[in-house]
Amino acid sequence: MKACPEEIVLYMHEYLDGDLPREHEQALKDHLQKCPACQTHFQELKRTVAYIQSTSHITPSDHFTASVMARLPKERNSAGVQRWLRHHPLLSAASLFIILMAGSIFSMWNDDQKFAFTKQPNLIVENNTVVVPAGEVVEGDLVVKNGNLRVEGEIKGNVTIINGEQYTAHAGNVTGDIKEINEVFEWLWYKMKEGGKKIVTLFEKEK
Amino acid sequence: MDTIVRDRVKQVLKGDQDAFGEIVELYKDKIFQLCYRMLGNRHEAEDIAQEAFVRAYVNIHSFNLSKKFSTWLYRIATNLCIDRIRKKKPDYYLDAEVTGTDGLTMYSQIAAEGKSPDAEVETMELQATVQREILRLPDKYRSVIVLKYIDDLSLNEISEVLELPLGTVKTRIHRGREALRKQLHNM
Numbered sequence: 233m234k235a236c237p238e239e240i241v242l243y244m245h246e247y248l249d250g251d252l253p254r255e256h257e258q259a260l261k262d263h264l265q266k267c268p269a270c271q272t273h274f275q276e277l278k279r280t281v282a283y284i285q286s287t288s289h290i291t292p293s294d295h296f297t298a299s300v301m302a303r304l305p306k307e308r309n310s311a312g313v314q315r316w317l318r319h320h321p322l323l324s325a326a327s328l329f330i331i332l333m334a335g336s337i338f339s340m341w342n343d344d345q346k347f348a349f350t351k352q353p354n355l356i357v358e359n360n361t362v363v364v365p366a367g368e369v370v371e372g373d374l375v376v377k378n379g380n381l382r383v384e385g386e387i388k389g390n391v392t393i394i395n396g397e398q399y400t401a402h403a404g405n406v407t408g409d410i411k412e413i414n415e416v417f418e419w420l421w422y423k424m425k426e427g428g429k430k431i432v433t434l435f436e437k438e439k
Numbered sequence: 440m441d442t443i444v445r446d447r448v449k450q451v452l453k454g455d456q457d458a459f460g461e462i463v464e465l466y467k468d469k470i471f472q473l474c475y476r477m478l479g480n481r482h483e484a485e486d487i488a489q490e491a492f493v494r495a496y497v498n499i500h501s502f503n504l505s506k507k508f509s510t511w512l513y514r515i516a517t518n519l520c521i522d523r524i525r526k527k528k529p530d531y532y533l534d535a536e537v538t539g540t541d542g543l544t545m546y547s548q549i550a551a552e553g554k555s556p557d558a559e560v561e562t563m564e565l566q567a568t569v570q571r572e573i574l575r576l577p578d579k580y581r582s583v584i585v586l587k588y589i590d591d592l593s594l595n596e597i598s599e600v601l602e603l604p605l606g607t608v609k610t611r612i613h614r615g616r617e618a619l620r621k622q623l624h625n626m
Contacts, residue, residue: 244441245613273620280620284588285480292471292485297463298491299485303537304456315455 237263237272244274246280288323348377354385360396364404373408394419444508451499457500463492466509469590470516476585477520479574487523513590513600517582524578574620580615583608586603 243260246252254262258311264271267409293299317324354368364370368385377394383404390408391398398410413419444465450458455569468493474484494515504509573581586592586600594612598605 239618242613245616247608248616249609249612253461254580276620276624280589280616280623283565284573284619284625287476287566287569287589289468289472290475290481292488294469296471297460298486300463300467300489301456301460303489304459304496305495314453315457338467392603 234269239275240267240270244277248277255264283360337423345378347379349379349381350375356358366401392422394422403433441507445504448499448502448504448508451496459492461497462495462508466512467492469509470512471589473513473516473585476519476570476573476589477517478523478579479570483523487519488516491519494519507596507599510596510599513586513592513596514602517586517600521578522583524581569623572619575603575622576615576618580611580618584610584615584619587612 238428239256240260240263242258243252247257247260251270264274310348311332348364349355349357349362350373352370352372353376354365354370356363356365362379362381364374364375364378364383364385364387365393370385370387371391373389373391373439374381374387375392375394376396376398378396379389379393380396381393381398383391383398383400387405391406391410392413393411394413398412400406400410410421413422446461447458451462467488468578470582471484471488472545474483474488474491476483478484478487478540491512497506502508537577582601586597589595594605594608597603598608601608605609
């Protein structure tokens with residue numbers, strides 16, 4: 233390799249990297265044609281590249297991914313929930329439905345915090361207390377919400393008190409059942425039974 | 440491909456580990472290949488490749504979504520390999536020997552169709568030699584040669600992976616190729 237231009241080897245490498253400018257490429261070709269030493273050099277470089285590229289591909293073990301996953305730190309819970317939701321659409325829909333239903337019933341419970349009672353002609357109200365005066369007779373059922381009931385007279389029917397208490401004076405008399413409802417779940421049960429009763433009476437009327 | 444990977448990365452960012460499993464599946468061959476050619480030992484390559492994925496998972500928050508994921512992953516793997524090479528420098532040649540035999544058993548499993556047994560042995564020997572010579576390269580040349588010729592990265596990508604100027608990458612490729620040429624001279 234006497235008197236070979238210094239840049240020739242650089243040109244060879246640039247050629248192999250695919251960024252040898254046109255005019256240099258011509259210079260390289262011209263030189264290679266008259267210089268066997270550089271030709272060998274160039275051949276050897278190309279062969280080297282071919283050798284490296286010919287190394288066959290080897291693959292990692294079959295349990296590679298599993299091993300990686302086992303080495304990862306534990307994931308956050310929220311992701312697990314999200315994935316579960318994605319994988320079980322039907323169950324997700326059902327649980328969403330239940331959540332919404334529960335929500336609406338709870339809001340009903342909260343809306344129902346007003347004092348209310350069944351209208352009967354001869355009742356007296358003192359503050360939050362419904363009074364059945366002595367000597368009076370109430371015909372039919374009586375429901376008192378968010379208030380107390382004091383019975384001095386007589387009630388011919390069932391009494392239901394939601395979120396309140398009832399006192400029956402010794403002279404008072406209730407012919408039907410007396411029920412007090414104070415807990416959300418009792419109240420729920422009561423609502424359901426009431427709904428059931430309404431449906432039953434509807435059917436009975438149709439007959 | 441890139442959009443799939445980006446979606447998976449977003450899922451991983453939300454904490455979904457299974458999505459990361461898909462990323463591992465996509466890149467395990469390439470990353471393992473890189474580690475194997477860098478380290479020359481199957482067992483070690485597998486360990487380092489797995490470690491690279493674990494590091495990627497742990498540091499996924501520092502990945503810039505507008506960049507190429509593979510480049511980032513290659514950087515982690517390359518750095519781990521170089522660290523490992525530097526730590527075990529003393530048994531450099533000893534390791535190369537192991538590689539040769541490892542290579543032999545490996546290639547004998549891949550039955551090349553239509554080749555005579557002699558030719559097969561020759562290819563096996565050739566490949567083992569090439570691998571041994573790659574391992575004899577200093578690590579700064581080895582990494583560029585492996586990234587370019589084993590993982591088929593462009594020079595620009597290599598410069599991003601190694602965080603080196605393009606000019607430096609080119610110089611290293613030239614020198615690495617030149618060194619290999621001398622080593623494989625009489626084949």
